[in-house]
Amino acid sequence: MSETRTIKSRGAVTIDVETCKGCELCIVACPPRVLSMSTEVNQLGVHYPRLHPGCTGCAACLMVCPDFCFEVFRFEEPVLTTIEEPA
Amino acid sequence: MTTSQPAGPVLDSDAAPEGARKIADLKPDLLLTGEHNLCPGCGEPLAVRVYLEALQELGVSRETVMVAGIGCYTMFTGTVDLDLVQALHGRAPSVATGIKRMLPDKVVFTLQGDGDMVNEGLQEVLHTAARGERVTCILLNNGVFGETGGHMTATSVLGQRTKSSLEGRDAEYHGYPILIGDLVSRLQGAAYVARGSVHNAGAVARTKRMLRRAFETQLAGDGFSFVEVLTMCPTGWFIPTADGPDYMHETLGEVHVMGELKVDGMVKTTEELHAENVRKQHEVEAELERGGVDL
Numbered sequence: 001m002s003e004t005r006t007i008k009s010r011g012a013v014t015i016d017v018e019t020c021k022g023c024e025l026c027i028v029a030c031p032p033r034v035l036s037m038s039t040e041v042n043q044l045g046v047h048y049p050r051l052h053p054g055c056t057g058c059a060a061c062l063m064v065c066p067d068f069c070f071e072v073f074r075f076e077e078p079v080l081t082t083i084e085e086p087a
Numbered sequence: 088m089t090t091s092q093p094a095g096p097v098l099d100s101d102a103a104p105e106g107a108r109k110i111a112d113l114k115p116d117l118l119l120t121g122e123h124n125l126c127p128g129c130g131e132p133l134a135v136r137v138y139l140e141a142l143q144e145l146g147v148s149r150e151t152v153m154v155a156g157i158g159c160y161t162m163f164t165g166t167v168d169l170d171l172v173q174a175l176h177g178r179a180p181s182v183a184t185g186i187k188r189m190l191p192d193k194v195v196f197t198l199q200g201d202g203d204m205v206n207e208g209l210q211e212v213l214h215t216a217a218r219g220e221r222v223t224c225i226l227l228n229n230g231v232f233g234e235t236g237g238h239m240t241a242t243s244v245l246g247q248r249t250k251s252s253l254e255g256r257d258a259e260y261h262g263y264p265i266l267i268g269d270l271v272s273r274l275q276g277a278a279y280v281a282r283g284s285v286h287n288a289g290a291v292a293r294t295k296r297m298l299r300r301a302f303e304t305q306l307a308g309d310g311f312s313f314v315e316v317l318t319m320c321p322t323g324w325f326i327p328t329a330d331g332p333d334y335m336h337e338t339l340g341e342v343h344v345m346g347e348l349k350v351d352g353m354v355k356t357t358e359e360l361h362a363e364n365v366r367k368q369h370e371v372e373a374e375l376e377r378g379g380v381d382l
């Protein structure tokens with residue numbers, strides 16, 4: 001059995017994954033916790049963040065990233081993503 | 088650091104999303120490149136971002152002279168788009184004094200670390216503050232000599248582990264830390280003194296406001312202005328990068344208390360600063376919940 005759930009994204013980010021040094025400061029700083037670390041590694045050999053639905057465009061990730069990896073965007077109308085979740 | 092995995096698929100984050108408005112750029116405009124060789128999780132680039140943004144917002148970047156001290160942050164002297172002079176260890180406030188006296192219309196500020204300012208050149212900053220020179224000194228305080236290997240500095244807090252205090256700083260043997268912001272705030276020539284921190288996004292935003300206020304103090308000709316910023320040094324502290332912000336807030340941040348220490352000649356007590364911090368942190372958390380702090 002599974003249920004569907006809709007997640008609203010009011011914003012989005014771009015991530016410069018090749019510059020990232022894998023410190024994970026953005027992961028802990030994101031209020032809705034929509035960033036996760038990759039299992040793959042970049043040219044520096046470190047894991048980097050990836051974006052999931054639910055970003056608010058708050059820019060907390062950008063303000064705590066020591067390596068200037070983020071650009072932050074906001075949508076005029078929230079973008080909806082429907083996901084399936086085990087009930 | 089373990090965090091719960093976010094729900095939903097991985098979204099494309101290589102290119103700008105369609106139909107979205109960009110609200111914040113990769114790097115500050117006054118930084119020629121975002122690349123640097125500081126360690127993963129270092130707090131210094133966060134402070135560099137906010138002072139550059141503050142100068143840009145005030146529209147004075149072309150009228151500004153930066154005087155750099157010596158530390159890991161000195162790496163940025165090659166990439167910040169400002170007029171710049173490199174000073175010897177700890178001497179930046181005196182160099183800044185000379186520049187400001189010859190070029191009074193310029194905005195002159197120093198960028199120094201705790202090793203540079205509080206160990207190597209303590210008298211420079213104190214005399215500059217006491218004389219009420221119309222310059223701004225910015226201190227990046229992490230309680231270690233990061234660049235030269237992570238030894239204890241005069242601002243390391245009691246119990247702090249460094250290369251030269253492996254069992255933790257011991258008052259009996261190493262003496263007590265110098266709370267430089269508090270010391271400077273007691274000097275009559277100091278017009279504005281604040282202590283920021285970069286342990287979370289809200290603190291970064293507050294620190295930026297402090298830096299703006301410090302530069303405004305200088306522009307108004309009111310006297311010496313000083314902003315200390317607590318920055319993470321996970322390398323020097325022997326901790327995982329993701330633990331840096333909390334570690335800093337709970338150790339250095341407990342002793343070097345964040346806040347505006349002196350505004351308009353009024354010095355605040357530690358209790359007042361603590362109360363203000365709790366209130367401000369709630370405010371920014373609410374702002375972040377609503378979707379963003381004022382950048």
Ligand code: SF4
Nearest residue numbers: 030055056058059061
């Ligand atoms: S902009 Fe805010 S919500 Fe979006 S990823 Fe960054 S920290 Fe998370």
Ligand code: SF4
Nearest residue numbers: 020021023024026065
């Ligand atoms: S804060 Fe920046 S450097 Fe650190 S993991 Fe996130 S994107 Fe990478």
Ligand code: SF4
Nearest residue numbers: 125126129159233320
């Ligand atoms: S040694 Fe510390 S201050 Fe220096 S770059 Fe590394 S983390 Fe930053």
